[in-house]
Amino acid sequence: DSGVTQTPKHLxxxxxxxxxxxxxxxxxxxxxxxxxxxxxxxxxFLIQYYNGEERAKGNIxxxxxxxxxxxxxxxxxxxxxxxGDSALYFCASSVAVGWNEQFFGPGTRLTVL
Amino acid sequence: xxxxxQSQPEMSVQEAETVTLSCTYDTSENNxxxxxxxxxPSRQMILVIxxxxxxxxxxxxxxxxxxxxxxxxxxxxKISDSQLGDTAMYxxxxxxxxxxxxxxxxxxxxxxxxxx
Numbered sequence: 001d002s003g004v005t006q007t008p009k010h011l012x013x014x015x016x017x018x019x020x021x022x023x024x025x026x027x028x029x030x031x032x033x034x035x036x037x038x039x040x041x042x043x044x045f046l047i048q049y050y051n052g053e054e055r056a057k058g059n060i061x062x063x064x065x066x067x068x069x070x071x072x073x074x075x076x077x078x079x080x081x082x083x084g085d086s087a088l089y090f091c092a093s094s095v096a097v098g099w100n101e102q103f104f105g106p107g108t109r110l111t112v113l
Numbered sequence: 114x115x116x117x118x119q120s121q122p123e124m125s126v127q128e129a130e131t132v133t134l135s136c137t138y139d140t141s142e143n144n145x146x147x148x149x150x151x152x153x154p155s156r157q158m159i160l161v162i163x164x165x166x167x168x169x170x171x172x173x174x175x176x177x178x179x180x181x182x183x184x185x186x187x188x189x190x191k192i193s194d195s196q197l198g199d200t201a202m203y204x205x206x207x208x209x210x211x212x213x214x215x216x217x218x219x220x221x222x223x224x225x226x227x228x229x
Contacts, residue, residue, distance in 0.1 A: 002157075033216065043204060045216035056214030088156060092217075100146050100208055100215060104158035 003027065004105035006091050012111045018079040021108045025072055025093030031055070032074040033094075033102060034066055038087035049074055081112045115140045117207050119220035126195055127228050133180075134190045134223050136205030142166075146208040147181065147188045148217070153201040161203070164188065192225075200227045 003026035013019055025032050034046040045058035049068035060066075063081075068074045078085060088109050092102040116139045126132045138147070149161040164172045164181050171179050176196075180189045192199055205220040 031215070035217070042221050043217075043219040045218070048214065048216060056216055058216055090158060092158075094215070100211060101160065101163065102215075102217060103160075104150075107156055107158075109156075 002103040002105065004091060004093050004103050006089075006105040006108050008108060009106065010109050010111075012113065013081060014113055015081055015083060017081050017112075018077065019081065019110065021076040021078070021089050021091075021110070023074045023076070023091030023093075023105060025074070025091075026103055029093035029095055029103070030072065031094045032068055032072070033092040034060075034074070034076050035090040035092065035104075036087045037090060037107070038084075040084070043090075046076070078110070083112050086110055086112045115142075115145075115207050115209065115218045117205050117218050117220035119203075119205055119223050121223045122221070123224045123226070125226040125228060128195060128197060130195055131191065131193050132195055132225065134192075134203050134205075134225065136188045136190070136220055138186050138188065138205070138207050138218075140186070140207065140209075142210055144210040146210075147179075148206040148208065149177070149179070149188075149190045150204045150206060150219075151199075151201045152204065152222075153198075158204075162190065195227045197227050197229060199225065201225060 005024045031050045046060040048056040066076045088107045091105045094102045147164045151159045176193045202222045206217040
C-alpha cells in the first residue's frame with residue numbers, strides 16, 4: 001500500500017458525459033501528479049500540482065482539467081468523454097522539491113461506452 | 114524532449130534464472146533520474162529501483178540491480194534468482210533534474226513472465 005488513495009476504482013460512463021476522479025496523496029506529500037495509461041499511448045504524464053498550484057503540464061487535453069485543494073487532495077475532471085478516453089488513470093504523490101520518488105495510487109479504470 | 118525506449122515487448126524465463134531487461138533513453142540533460150517500475154496484474158505501479166545520473170555506482174536492491182551506462186544512455190535491469198512473483202510489466206522511466214517539471218517519462222514496457 002503506497003498510502004495514495006484514489007476513488008472510484010472503476011467508472012463506466014457514456015460518451016459525452018463528464019466524470020471526476022479523486023486522489024488523496026500520502027500524508028505530508030505536497031505534490032500530486034496525474035498519469036494516463038492506455039493501450040494506444042502507454043503511460044503518459046498529464047499534469048502536476050504542487051501545494052495547490054499547477055506546476056507542470058503534459059499531454060493533457062483541453063477537455064480535461066485538474067485542481068488541488070487546500071487539504072492537498074486533487075481531482076481530475078474529464079468532460080465530453082470519447083471512447084478513446086477509456087484508460088487507467090493514476091495519481092501519484094511526492095514530497096516534491098528535493099525528493100524525486102513518486103508513489104502511485106491504485107488507479108481508476110475509466111470505461112467510456 | 115526526452116524519450117525512453119524498451120526494445121523487448123515480451124520476455125519469458127524459467128524460475129530461478131537471471132533475466133535482463135533493456136532500456137535506452139535520449140536526453141540532453143546531465144543530471145537526471147532513472148527508475149524501473151513494476152506493474153503486476155493488480156495494475157499497481159511499484160517502484161523497483163532508482164538511479165541518480167550523477168552516481169557512477171550501479172544501484173542494487175536485493176535481487177534487482179541495474180547496469181547504468183551514462184555515455185551510452187542505457188539503463189538495464191537485472192533480476193537474479195527470478196521468482197514467480199516477478200511476473201509483471203516492467204517500465205523504465207526517466208525524470209528530468211529537480212527544479213523543472215518532475216514528470217516521469219515512461220517506456221512502452223516489457224512484459225516479463227516467469228515460468229515454474
